[in-house]
Amino acid sequence: MEITTNKEKFTNALYLESGRILEPYEIAYETYGTLNEDKSNVIVVCHALTGSHHAAGRYDGDRKTGWWDDMIGDGKPIDTSRYFVICTNVIGSCFGSTGPTSLMYPVSRPYRLKFPVITVKDMVRAQRSLFSRLGIEHVHAVIGGSMGGMQALHFAIDFPGFADKIIALATTHATSPWAIAFNKVSIEAIRNDPAFEDGNYDLDKMKEQGLTGSAIGRMGGHISFLSPHSMERKFGRDYVAQDGLFELFGRFEVERYLDYNGYNFPKWFDPLSFLYIAKAINIYDLSRGHDGLEEALKKITADLHLISFESDMLFFPWEMKHIADTMTRIGQGARCTYDNIDSDYGHDAFLVEVDKFRHHIEAVLA
Amino acid sequence: MEITTNKEKFTNALYLESGRILEPYEIAYETYGTLNEDKSNVIVVCHALTGSHHAAGRYDGDRKTGWWDDMIGDGKPIDTSRYFVICTNVIGSCFGSTGPTSLMYPVSRPYRLKFPVITVKDMVRAQRSLFSRLGIEHVHAVIGGSMGGMQALHFAIDFPGFADKIIALATTHATSPWAIAFNKVSIEAIRNDPAFEDGNYDLDKMKEQGLTGSAIGRMGGHISFLSPHSMERKFGRDYVAQDGLFELFGRFEVERYLDYNGYNFPKWFDPLSFLYIAKAINIYDLSRGHDGLEEALKKITADLHLISFESDMLFFPWEMKHIADTMTRIGQGARCTYDNIDSDYGHDAFLVEVDKFRHHIEAVLA
Numbered sequence: 056m057e058i059t060t061n062k063e064k065f066t067n068a069l070y071l072e073s074g075r076i077l078e079p080y081e082i083a084y085e086t087y088g089t090l091n092e093d094k095s096n097v098i099v100v101c102h103a104l105t106g107s108h109h110a111a112g113r114y115d116g117d118r119k120t121g122w123w124d125d126m127i128g129d130g131k132p133i134d135t136s137r138y139f140v141i142c143t144n145v146i147g148s149c150f151g152s153t154g155p156t157s158l159m160y161p162v163s164r165p166y167r168l169k170f171p172v173i174t175v176k177d178m179v180r181a182q183r184s185l186f187s188r189l190g191i192e193h194v195h196a197v198i199g200g201s202m203g204g205m206q207a208l209h210f211a212i213d214f215p216g217f218a219d220k221i222i223a224l225a226t227t228h229a230t231s232p233w234a235i236a237f238n239k240v241s242i243e244a245i246r247n248d249p250a251f252e253d254g255n256y257d258l259d260k261m262k263e264q265g266l267t268g269s270a271i272g273r274m275g276g277h278i279s280f281l282s283p284h285s286m287e288r289k290f291g292r293d294y295v296a297q298d299g300l301f302e303l304f305g306r307f308e309v310e311r312y313l314d315y316n317g318y319n320f321p322k323w324f325d326p327l328s329f330l331y332i333a334k335a336i337n338i339y340d341l342s343r344g345h346d347g348l349e350e351a352l353k354k355i356t357a358d359l360h361l362i363s364f365e366s367d368m369l370f371f372p373w374e375m376k377h378i379a380d381t382m383t384r385i386g387q388g389a390r391c392t393y394d395n396i397d398s399d400y401g402h403d404a405f406l407v408e409v410d411k412f413r414h415h416i417e418a419v420l421a
Numbered sequence: 422m423e424i425t426t427n428k429e430k431f432t433n434a435l436y437l438e439s440g441r442i443l444e445p446y447e448i449a450y451e452t453y454g455t456l457n458e459d460k461s462n463v464i465v466v467c468h469a470l471t472g473s474h475h476a477a478g479r480y481d482g483d484r485k486t487g488w489w490d491d492m493i494g495d496g497k498p499i500d501t502s503r504y505f506v507i508c509t510n511v512i513g514s515c516f517g518s519t520g521p522t523s524l525m526y527p528v529s530r531p532y533r534l535k536f537p538v539i540t541v542k543d544m545v546r547a548q549r550s551l552f553s554r555l556g557i558e559h560v561h562a563v564i565g566g567s568m569g570g571m572q573a574l575h576f577a578i579d580f581p582g583f584a585d586k587i588i589a590l591a592t593t594h595a596t597s598p599w600a601i602a603f604n605k606v607s608i609e610a611i612r613n614d615p616a617f618e619d620g621n622y623d624l625d626k627m628k629e630q631g632l633t634g635s636a637i638g639r640m641g642g643h644i645s646f647l648s649p650h651s652m653e654r655k656f657g658r659d660y661v662a663q664d665g666l667f668e669l670f671g672r673f674e675v676e677r678y679l680d681y682n683g684y685n686f687p688k689w690f691d692p693l694s695f696l697y698i699a700k701a702i703n704i705y706d707l708s709r710g711h712d713g714l715e716e717a718l719k720k721i722t723a724d725l726h727l728i729s730f731e732s733d734m735l736f737f738p739w740e741m742k743h744i745a746d747t748m749t750r751i752g753q754g755a756r757c758t759y760d761n762i763d764s765d766y767g768h769d770a771f772l773v774e775v776d777k778f779r780h781h782i783e784a785v786l787a
Binding site: 073239281282283289290314330 | 605648670673675696
């Protein structure tokens with residue numbers, strides 16, 4: 056599998072849904088496989104909140120592969136021996152595309168809290184500009200899970216002719232108050248941490264020292280990524296061997312897991328980017344700008360494939376089913392499939408239980 | 422309904438499960454109704470994590486009634502025209518019973534982090550001492566929800582002859598890693614807040630100023646008390662009218678609810694007490710000290726009535742069902758009933774949807 060990592064700079068303005076503009080802006084992206092001559096073999100992969108454009112393969116010296124390496128590669132469900140796969144880092148993120156830690160032209164200071172609020176629709180419009188720059192005006196499929204699924208659905212509605220197939224996993228049509236509440240814990244924990252300094256923290260030191268507030272929010276996030284059953288299987292009531300059961304701060308293994316993943320989080324994911332992307336997720340609503348969800352979904356001309364996971368505790372199966380039911384009600388049923396995958400892993404199933412739904416992806420792409 | 426509020430002081434030692442002792446200790450309690458001559462009409466009500474002995478009625482000048490006022494009173498399911506109801510504040514709490522903010526005899530300084538870790542079993546043993554002091558060696562029923570249900574189950578196992586009937590609602594046989602994870606968010610948020618000062622904060626100022634860490638943890642707690650459906654019904658995606666959709670810190674109504682309840686929480690519930698009671702809940706496991714859950718449940722001689730709520734996101738219905746199934750497997754099925762209430766309110770259903778299960782309570786107590 057051929058992998059390239061690139062960055063494109065745009066000097067024109069990106070007009071944001073908020074009415075503000077982003078100018079200039081950059082988009083970091085990776086590609087896997089080879090673009091064919093008539094550019095007809097493109098698949099766009101969209102990442103989730105804390106994901107990046109590094110979706111597959113392994114960088115030299117890295118322990119971990121890209122976040123969807125089980126899915127993308129030669130002979131894998133998104134088969135790079137046939138398809139040319141592109142994954143871009145969303146605007147607002149911290150892995151190369153323009154976000155709140157980027158320099159604010161022309162002053163050469165980071166935006167920080169002066170960065171404009173962006174939406175999932177904006178993320179998609181920015182990606183569309185990149186594809187035009189690359190001469191790609193039409194793709195075989197757009198696919199993504201969680202916030203990646205939100206992007207896939209926006210591609211379907213905002214650029215109806217762009218993709219033949221849209222595959223959205225573990226996502227929703229509009230973020231529920233339940234999911235917003237989890238983000239709220241993170242937002243409050245970050246902005247109230249004195250070391251956040253109203254967004255003026257030292258960006259480099261953050262990567263060494265972390266930020267307690269961001270860690271605490273992430274612990275809440277991990278609850279929503281798992282499920283009662285997956286936690287039971289992973290940890291049960293195992294207690295950390297060197298801790299005392301009757302020590303006030305003695306820990307169960309699940310607490311050690313949350314400590315590890317929580318306190319590491321701000322060292323690899325910037326807290327300002329977290330705030331902006333969480334906001335984009337909170338205000339995500341496919342019906343905004345339309346007379347309701349039905350009017351939005353009427354615009355879809357691609358084949359729409361929806362996949363939910365039975366135990367998803369962040370975006371519940373009935374949210375995906377609501378999209379499918381609405382498609383049927385508006386006479387779009389023939390172009391829509393909906394599958395609920397029997398998994399007890401929770402929201403993260405779309406990342407870690409690829410074997411449970413790979414046949415759906417293979418069937419759609421075939 | 423006659424209401425009394427009292428406090429009893431014990432100068433003997435309370436031997437704790439940890440091996441430590443509490444000496445002296447006090448227990449605050451309320452009673453409702455009238456004790457009959459042969460003391461045969463007693464019902465014990467047990468409160469949840471942040472509850473208190475003020476279970477019913479209204480104090481002069483208070484806006485709110487006790488936490489289970491829908492349940493306890495003349496003509497109510499726990500009918501105070503027939504029964505003499507006692508509710509005690511658990512040790513570790515901050516409403517009058519001995520806890521981490523109590524003075525540590527003989528030094529006259531609050532215990533703070535020197536308070537011993539207590540367990541739900543300890544809470545129950547302390548209550549049992551109070552009942553002996555009051556000349557009550559046998560009661561008609563013990564009833565409680567959430568941590569109150571844990572206490573009810575401990576009464577059943579640790580004091581088999583004490584109650585004729587045990588009613589446990591919205592609880593479990595051993596706290597799951599899922600529930601521990603929610604407590605973890607609170608524990609880390611509290612202990613890492615600089616204003617917590619390793620437990621040495623000014624106790625009076627706390628009631629005015631609050632503690633951000635405790636507030637943030639409580640927001641996570643509120644997620645676990647509700648359900649996706651109850652949040653949808655309560656808040657939907659309503660946005661706070663005076664906030665801007667594209668303001669980074671603009672809020673949905675669900676966020677305003679969490680702000681309000683979160684930031685108020687440390688003003689009425691002490692953070693040290695929270696840490697100790699959360700710890701007691703985390704290490705709660707009916708099987709501890711027995712060769713497994715079966716051996717523990719074999720000790721029960723009371724009639725056991727278990728009630729779960731379909732949408733409870735903290736203690737899931739299958740956890741209660743597991744107790745009922747185990748009772749059946751060990752030949753105790755005849756003395757156990759299990760009902761799962763069709764509610765989409767979440768864990769708090771045991772507090773707010775009394776009409777959905779009052780007939781069960783009335784039938785058991787009749």
